[in-house]
Each structure stands twice: as C-alpha cells, then as structure tokens.
Amino acid sequence: MAAADPESVGEVSEFTDQPIRCVDCHGEFVWTAGEQQFYRDKSLQNPPKRCKPCKKLKNARLAAIENAQATGQRRHIEVSAECASCSAVTTVPFFPSQGRPVYCRSCYIKQTDSAHNAAA
Ligand SMILES: [Zn+2]
Ligand SMILES: [Zn+2]
Structure with a gap:
C-alpha cells in the first residue's frame, strides 16, 4: 500500500x-x-494589498467621500494650525483666516466654557 505522495x-x-x-x-x-x-x-484576481485595519480605514475614507458627495458637502479638510493659546499644533476642519485665532480642542473647550461662564 503506497503512502500518499506528499508532493501531489x-x-x-x-x-x-x-x-x-x-x-x-x-x-x-x-x-x-x-x-x-x-x-x-x-x-478575484488580485490578492489583498492592505491589512484588515487599513482596509477598514480605506473603506471608511471612501464612504466618507461618497457620503460627502451624496449630501453635497465639501470634502472634509484638515489644516494644520498652531493653537493661539498653548501653541500646540492642531488640525482644524477649515482654513483659518488671517487674524482669527485657532485653538486646539482642549483650549477651544476652555474658551467656550469661559464664554458661557461670562455670559451667565
Ligand atoms: Zn496596514
Ligand atoms: Zn491649545
């Protein structure tokens, strides 16, 4: 009884x-x-090019772009800017205009908080 040929x-x-x-x-x-x-x-002819987390991210990006196009929104932008309060580099979803201070997230929250407090 011949054993199965491992190669075949x-x-x-x-x-x-x-x-x-x-x-x-x-x-x-x-x-x-x-x-x-x-x-x-x-x-499917081509092997995957991305690992699962990256594939997910890519799909999320594509979905966001499609969604933005479907709803007529501008594409999400990210602009690097320096926080006017703590000088941390942050990204904002708009183009900051000259003379208008940009705040990082935590400083922005502090700003709005103090504005609320001042108004109260
Ligand atoms: Zn990856
Ligand atoms: Zn800041």
Whole structure:
C-alpha cells in the first residue's frame, strides 16, 4: 500500500497562509488559506494589498467621500494650525483666516466654557 505522495498532496491541498506587506502601513499581514479560497471562489484576481485595519480605514475614507458627495458637502479638510493659546499644533476642519485665532480642542473647550461662564 503506497503512502500518499506528499508532493501531489501538497498540490491538491489548495492554499497555504501567505505573508503580504500592507501598502498603507507596510506591516506584514497573513493572507490566510481560507481567505485565498474565498478569493478564488469569488474569481478575484488580485490578492489583498492592505491589512484588515487599513482596509477598514480605506473603506471608511471612501464612504466618507461618497457620503460627502451624496449630501453635497465639501470634502472634509484638515489644516494644520498652531493653537493661539498653548501653541500646540492642531488640525482644524477649515482654513483659518488671517487674524482669527485657532485653538486646539482642549483650549477651544476652555474658551467656550469661559464664554458661557461670562455670559451667565
Ligand atoms: Zn496596514
Ligand atoms: Zn491649545
């Protein structure tokens, strides 16, 4: 009784886990045999380029852009600016105009808080 030839078994035993380098975070992730099977079942030609967290982020970005286009909103922007109060570099979702101070999140909250207190 001849034992199964390990090489031919290897050929039919489908897929093995494959390390892939993520194009976004350059970390290595495993394209599992199960996922490869799934790709083949779906007739997908190209292996994944991104690890799962990066893929999620990318999908979220795309969804945000689509959503913005659907609702006619401007695309979300991020502008680096220096906080007028604590000089921390922060990002704001608008282009700060000249002469108008920009505050980081915590200073902004403090500002609005003191404005409320002053008004009260
Ligand atoms: Zn990644
Ligand atoms: Zn600040």
